[in-house]
Amino acid sequence: MTNEVxxxxxxxxxxxxxxxxxxxxxxxxxxxxPRADGRAGADWFDCALWSGRLRRSARGWxxxxxxxxxxxxxxxxxxxxxGPRSVVEVEATGARLxxxxxxxxxxx
Numbered sequence: 515m516t517n518e519v520x521x522x523x524x525x526x527x528x529x530x531x532x533x534x535x536x537x538x539x540x541x542x543x544x545x546x547x548p549r550a551d552g553r554a555g556a557d558w559f560d561c562a563l564w565s566g567r568l569r570r571s572a573r574g575w576x577x578x579x580x581x582x583x584x585x586x587x588x589x590x591x592x593x594x595x596x597g598p599r600s601v602v603e604v605e606a607t608g609a610r611l612x613x614x615x616x617x618x619x620x621x622x
Contacts, residue, residue: 519604521559522582522612523547529563529572535592541569542603545583561585561604568609578615584608
């Protein structure tokens with residue numbers, strides 16, 4: 515049995531830190547990947563970056579940058595005012611920037 519995920523895709527919104535009720539901080543980045551089976555459309559996956567190294571890397575990423583994320587699928591449970599919830603996400607063990615969005619030059 516194996517649980518391995520490798521995604522290479524575009525970031526659809528800026529990476530963001532989330533502070534959990536436990537006080538831990540996780541950075542979440544949403545990666546959009548075109549469907550490989552020839553069908554139209556794309557799928558998006560939330561990736562959780564727990565390690566300090568990965569969180570520091572994600573601070574420099576922006577919408578439309580292309581990244582490669584390696585990790586495992588995890589189901590995380592949490593409570594809300596509406597009751598218990600769960601989410602399936604990629605828990606990243608490695609991530610890197612592949613291609614940066616060309617940003618306009620800053621004006622002086």
